[in-house]
Amino acid sequence: MNRKLLFGAAAGMLLVVFVLAALLFQKYHSASPELASASGVWQRDGAPVKGPPDAKVTIVEFFDPACGTCREFYPLVAKLIEQYPGKVRVMMRYAPLHPGSDKVVAMLEAARLQGKYWEALERLFAGQNRWVVNHTSQPEKALALMEVLNLDAKRLAADMNSPSVVQVVQQDVRDGQTLNVRATPEFFVNGRPLPRFGFDQLSLLVQEAVAKAY
């Protein structure tokens, strides 16, 4: 009989601990928003921005062009900007978490120097399954996708390895580590991280930020 009691008490204890932990976590968890906004590391001057430059609400997206979820989010975020005309902009920052992605983001940055950043990014997302194999980026295949953009290939290759481009990528990686970006896409809205991953959470955060700023 006391065995049943022991079992029941143990099972009950495990459940209570689980429920309490869940409740406490949801009550107290916010991924230290002060850290992001105060230190200023969530933004980088000169990073690619879509939307009005004077918008008071900035979404910073850490992304990897090889990431499937980033591809799915790309049009959604664009819609979000349109939803609040003139008030919201998005800043793209690199988090090359997939093997080989560091070269691909350097390629994007080099395409940017030729004024073709967004076109290049959209090409990469659209043809993702052609240059991402087994969650590994294949920079040569990514480069082949960009041919239609009529970029100066020589210049692109030189820029990809230029110190300034390398430095930009390194700074994004470093800041990502500071902000604890463990997965992509990772969003910060005016420095505040998402409480939980999901597009609805992002919309809500943007809505709150717009209400606060305007």
Added chain:
Amino acid sequence: MTNAQRTPSGWMLLFLAWFLATGATLGSLFLSEIVGVPVCSLCWYQRIAMYPLALILAMALFPYDPKVVRYAAVLNAIGWLIALYQVLLVAGIIPEDLQPCVQGIPCSRTYFSLFGFLNIPLMALLTFTVIGLLLYYVKRMEST
């Protein structure tokens, strides 16, 4: 048995194994569902081994049925091997580009960790190891 008070009974060992499996089950669900740690495919395979353990070990407690060791040990061994594989992957002993990640969830190459060194695969390996030892002792006890 005069020292029955001091040596743990087979039932008690099985109970501890069940407790561990259930704790691991709830713990993993807490991390993935509440905290939002992304779950890679290797984690899923380990869950496939761990979650049934929580159920079948509980069923073997009432009435006490030491035969469960046969079934539980197989599940446990599968989970142990996958956990070991993932620990080696995380440690970099197996090259990283073999690392699978599930589409539809954000992929990540770093892991949640406790006290700075205890990451999820390591916790899983430890749990499978201890459950394995407990099952072994139950079997030894029942066969003497």
